[in-house]
Amino acid sequence: QVTLRESGPALVKPTQTLTLTCTFSGFSLSTSAFYVSWVRQSPGKALEWLAFVDWDDDKYYSPSLKTRLAISKDTSKNQVVLTMTNMDPADTGTYYCARMLHHENYFDYWGPGMLVTVSS
Amino acid sequence: QSALTQPRSVSGSPGQSVTISCSGTSSDVGAYSYVSWYQQHPGKVPTLIIYGVTKRPSGVPDRFSASKSGNTASLTISGLRPDDEADYYCCSYAGSYITVFGTGTKVTVL
Numbered sequence: 268q269v270t271l272r273e274s275g276p277a278l279v280k281p282t283q284t285l286t287l288t289c290t291f292s293g294f295s296l297s298t299s300a301f302y303v304s305w306v307r308q309s310p311g312k313a314l315e316w317l318a319f320v321d322w323d324d325d326k327y328y329s330p331s332l333k334t335r336l337a338i339s340k341d342t343s344k345n346q347v348v349l350t351m352t353n354m355d356p357a358d359t360g361t362y363y364c365a366r367m368l369h370h371e372n373y374f375d376y377w378g379p380g381m382l383v384t385v386s387s
Numbered sequence: 388q389s390a391l392t393q394p395r396s397v398s399g400s401p402g403q404s405v406t407i408s409c410s411g412t413s414s415d416v417g418a419y420s421y422v423s424w425y426q427q428h429p430g431k432v433p434t435l436i437i438y439g440v441t442k443r444p445s446g447v448p449d450r451f452s453a454s455k456s457g458n459t460a461s462l463t464i465s466g467l468r469p470d471d472e473a474d475y476y477c478c479s480y481a482g483s484y485i486t487v488f489g490t491g492t493k494v495t496v497l
Contacts, residue, residue, distance in 0.1 A: 373423035
């Protein structure tokens with residue numbers, strides 16, 4: 268059974284760095300079958316892809332946010348970590364981690380999401 | 388990379404069909420067969436309903452079908468049901484390991 272779950276702070280202050288952890292089970296990031304990706308959704312807005320990491324530790328980012336994002340994985344812990352620097356109230360939203368299939372580019376399993384509010 | 392363009396809303400009566408368009412460019416939708424669609428009920432997690440332009444995951448009813456022509460992908464919901472009322476998002480590979488989502492469409496069952 269594939270599961271993913273996001274964890275991290277629910278509230279961050281403007282200019283702070285957000286660190287979110289995705290803990291997953293039911294698959295491995297040590298094989299060339301899957302990626303783990305982050306997607307966010309501001310309140311009432313559309314989904315926005317942020318980043319993904321693959322089994323080979325290659326990392327890919329949304330061009331519009333790449334200067335603020337860093338993604339990493341800990342295969343032994345089945346975790347993927349996303350950091351986003353210089354948080355702004357416009358970054359408020361629900362952050363999802365999701366599994367992607369290698370070379371298929373779709374998200375087949377999603378975590379429940381983590382609501383992050385940016386406010387002083 | 389810009390978001391794919393979807394109509395803000397579509398509506399239909401129970402039993403009718405509705406079609407949602409997803410307009411991209413020759414660099415994303417038009418270039419690859421990696422278009423997927425997601426259904427999201429209010430307050431819920433998105434769920435995959437179409438991948439690879441036309442394929443349905445197991446468990447997704449065949450009332451959901453999809454296609455692509457040029458730079459535009461489409462999702463059709465046939466035999467509209469009340470529980471089809473949700474937001475729908477298209478998604479496409481855009482080259483260079485970039486993924487782009489659509490602007491989202493709210494489907495209302497009248």
